[in-house]
Amino acid sequence: MSDIPVEKVYRFGKKVVLYLEDCYLGMQKYLKTGEVDVVVTSPPYNIGIQYNKYNDNVPKEEYLDWLENIAVEIKRVLADDGSFFLNVGGKPSDPWIPLDVAERMRKHFVLQNVIHWVKSIAIEKKFAENCSAIEGDIAVGHYKPISGKRFLHDNHEYIFHFTKTGKVELDRLAIGVPCQDESSVGKRCRGNTWFIPYETIWSREKQRPHPSTFPVALPEMCIKLHGLNKTKLVLDPFMGIGTTAVACMRLNVGVVGFEIDEEYMKTAVERLQAFIDSKDFC
Ligand SMILES: C[S@@+](CC[C@H](N)C(=O)[O-])C[C@H]1O[C@@H](n2cnc3c(N)ncnc32)[C@H](O)[C@@H]1O
Known part of the structure; x- marks a missing residue:
């Protein structure tokens, strides 16, 4: 679906490897069967986003066939x-x-x-009576302007959690929330609605470096939910500007990422280097 660029490899320490390469070919070349513990990724959605290189507007069946082929390879390495x-x-x-x-x-x-990534939400005080922290009606997160009268503002996306068996045990409390009931202490499961607002990511030239990123907290929460103690290697086949890799560095787990676009890769490398420069990293 896109021109396949000359392969380039970027390594950070022993645990982080990014390939400037098509993910399907890259997974075949570099990843062993069953060696990946967690895949967190956001592919192109085929909604006409203006990427530098990738054409996000192809016939739907062609798009679905392409993604399904990649999923088969993901299944092999998972x-x-x-x-x-x-x-x-x-x-x-x-x-x-x-x-x-x-x-x-x-x-x-x-x-x-099925997890719902909630990017913005409105809560009216009258529906939150038992929560003293909410003092009035609130609307939090970013609301993208929408034109026309037919549609509602789209303030959520899906995070589908797929496994091979449906029986993978999770560490729900690793991303748990405090119990609200005063008689109980500790944490409870946060459920499948995750409110995570967008971060603002601007390049030095004050331009958005990528048209469709997710926040670092998203892959971070997915990895913790799977279980940090059983995660050695994470994969993001559609890495963009390296958000999953940043999350993995923060969590100190290994990661392999693929991206076909040199400009996005450049930003990913800069983000990881900035993280390394701000920490003791080995
Ligand atoms: C939705 S974006 C991912 C953004 C990423 N989650 C982030 O936060 O930066 C999808 C990315 O997939 C890349 N892409 C498209 N086809 C690809 C392929 N065959 N292999 C690797 N990357 C690809 C696009 O260039 C785009 O950057």
Whole structure:
């Protein structure tokens, strides 16, 4: 679907490897069967986003065939007890896209959890009476302007949690929230609605370096939910500007990423280097 660039490899310490290469070919070349514990990724959604290189506007069946082929390769490299977190959104005029993608994945994986990534939310005080922290009606997160009268603002995306068996045990309390009930202490499961607002990422030239990133907290929460103590290697086949790799560096787990675009790779390398420069990294 895109021109395959000359392969380039960027290594940070022993644990972080980024390949400027098509993910399908890259996985075949560099990854052993079953060696990946967690895949966290957000592929192109085929909604006409203006990427530098990738054409995000192809016939739907062609797009789904392409993604399904990649999923088969993801299944090969994923451990039998691994987790595959697939973030997909649609657009108001085509809300079926994530569900069409999930339907293709269904042939190869078990859908163990459906998580809703909530990017913005409004809470009215009258519905939050038992929560003293909410003092009035609030709207948090970024609301993208929407034109026309047909559609609602689209403030959520899916994170499909696929596994091979549907029986992978998770570390729910690693991303748990405090118990609200005063009689109980500790944490409880946060459930499948995750409010994570966008971060602002600007380049030195004050331009957005990539048109569709997810926040670092998203891969971080996925990896912790799978279980940090059983995660040695994470894969992001559609790495963009390296958000999953930044999360892995923060969590001190290994990561392999693929990206076909030199400019996005350059930003990913800069972000990782900035993290290293700010920490003792080995
Ligand atoms: C939705 S973006 C991922 C953004 C990423 N999650 C981040 O936060 O930076 C999808 C990315 O996939 C890349 N891409 C498209 N086709 C690819 C392929 N065959 N192999 C590797 N990367 C690809 C695009 O260039 C784009 O940067």
